[in-house]
Amino acid sequence: MEKICKSIRHKILDIIYQSKxxxxxxxxxxxxxxxxxxxxxxxxxxxxxDNDRSRVLVSKGHAAAATxxxxxxxxxxxxxxxxxxHKDNSYLCGHVSHKVNNVEHSTGxxxxxxxxxxxxxxxxxxxxxxxxxxxxxxxxxELQEGSIWEALLLAGHLLLDNFCLIVDYNKIxxxxxxxxxxxxxxxxxxxKSFSCSVDVCDGHNVRQIKESINKNMFQRKPHVIICNTVKxxxxxxxxxxxVWHYKTLDENLYKTAKEYLKKL
Numbered sequence: 413m414e415k416i417c418k419s420i421r422h423k424i425l426d427i428i429y430q431s432k433x434x435x436x437x438x439x440x441x442x443x444x445x446x447x448x449x450x451x452x453x454x455x456x457x458x459x460x461x462d463n464d465r466s467r468v469l470v471s472k473g474h475a476a477a478a479t480x481x482x483x484x485x486x487x488x489x490x491x492x493x494x495x496x497x498h499k500d501n502s503y504l505c506g507h508v509s510h511k512v513n514n515v516e517h518s519t520g521x522x523x524x525x526x527x528x529x530x531x532x533x534x535x536x537x538x539x540x541x542x543x544x545x546x547x548x549x550x551x552x553x554e555l556q557e558g559s560i561w562e563a564l565l566l567a568g569h570l571l572l573d574n575f576c577l578i579v580d581y582n583k584i585x586x587x588x589x590x591x592x593x594x595x596x597x598x599x600x601x602x603x604k605s606f607s608c609s610v611d612v613c614d615g616h617n618v619r620q621i622k623e624s625i626n627k628n629m630f631q632r633k634p635h636v637i638i639c640n641t642v643k644x645x646x647x648x649x650x651x652x653x654x655v656w657h658y659k660t661l662d663e664n665l666y667k668t669a670k671e672y673l674k675k676l
Contacts (some may be wrong), residue, residue, distance in 0.1 A: 414676075416485070417443050417486040421646045421673055423481040423494070429666040431498035433506055436658035437643040439478035439552065440473050441615070442583040446470070448621035449578065452492055455486050457544075458514050466542040467516050467532040471525025472551035472580060473508040474657075480504055482514070488514040523557025526550050526577060530563040530592030533575035545574045545625075549589050553602025556594045561606070567634040575634045577608075580615060582643035584654050603636040606608060615639025646673050 424439050449468055457465035470479045480497060483489045489512065490502075496502035503511045507520030517523035517534070529548035536544050554560065565576050585593050596602070603610045609631040613620040624637045643657075644650030647669045661669065 413447075413556060417447065417616075417618070418646070418673055418676060419482045420447070420478070420485060421519050422670065424477045425647075425666065425669050425673070427481065427494060427497040428477050429446065429661045430495070433477065433498040434476045434660055435477060435506065436647070436659070437584065437650055437662065438472065438582070440645045440647060440650070441641040441643045442472070442478045442549065442580045443482065443645070444616045444618045444633035445578055445580055445621060446478055447485075448625065449549065450482060450486045450488075451618070452622060452625045453545070453547075455488060455543070463539060464536065466544040467536075467546040468500075468549075468562055469517050469519065469529040469547065470508050470549045471519050471524065471529070471531070472518030472522070472549060472554055473518070473553075473582075474506070475549075476504070476506055476508045479508050482571045483514060494644075514574070522551070522554040523559040524567070526554075526560050529577075530567045530572065532657070533567065533572045536574055537572070540646060541574075543607045545576055548575075548577045550577060550579050551585070552581045552583065552590045552596060553593070555579065555592075555599075556585070557594055559669065561676045564603075564606045564608070564634070567667040569570055571607070571632060572634050573632050575651050576637065577634065578621070578637045578639060580641055581638050582615075582641040584643045584652070584657065586657050587654050589654065599638060603638075607659045608634045608636045610636045610638065612638045612640065615641035616645060646676060647670055
């Protein structure tokens with residue numbers, strides 16, 4: 413699994429550098445989360461657009477490079493398409509878009525994807541789907557949007573045990589640290605007060621995340637996984653530095669980042 417994560421991070425570096433795009437930090441922090449989620453669903457149902465497929469909504473849509481790289485690993489995006497990321501005339505834009513096959517919803521206007529994921533969970537219940545789940549992957553800065561808590565209030569009220577919210581808790585919101593903007597703590601207790609079961613885990617450990625996803629099958633309520641992560645994970649000069657939400661890689665930094673990853 414470590415080799416897989418490293419390979420995907422290399423792909424993220426490649427496509428971000430080639431397109432001169434940003435959002436390196438937030439893409440690197442979410443790799444293991446995305447892998448754990450897509451390993452927990454039936455990707456063939458996503459490809460076939462089955463009504464009872466599990467839904468995956470990457471509410472933190474600015475993690476598009478990571479989302480598309482992981483989808484490529486699971487056969488949901490072709491190699492040729494991935495290489496066009498964020499380039500002129502590509503449909504793989506810098507925020508997750510429903511124009512891309514196998515993407516459920518356009519996100520990046522923060523706070524929108526998670527409420528849609530709650531709606532998907534309600535929809536799955538309405539057609540009697542007992543196996544599929546609805547996942548929302550959110551950033552911690554995104555939790556400062558009121559629509560997140562409105563949707564969670566409904567999810568808790570309806571006891572949507574087929575809904576799972578996963579928070580990429582990298583502690584950085586856009587250009588500064590999240591809790592300097594609006595303190596989220598005590599975050600676990602906040603989620604519990606909305607009638608959710610809550611786990612806290614290492615967001616760079618796929619096994620831990622998957623175990624938490626599977627545990628929710630027995631909770632009979634919405635499940636929240638707070639994943640402690642490092643923004644810019646795997647690239648030391650970008651780790652925990654807010655500027656790498658927006659900064660782009662020049663040739664020297666790209667080569668340096670690739671060398672760092674090789675040594676991991």
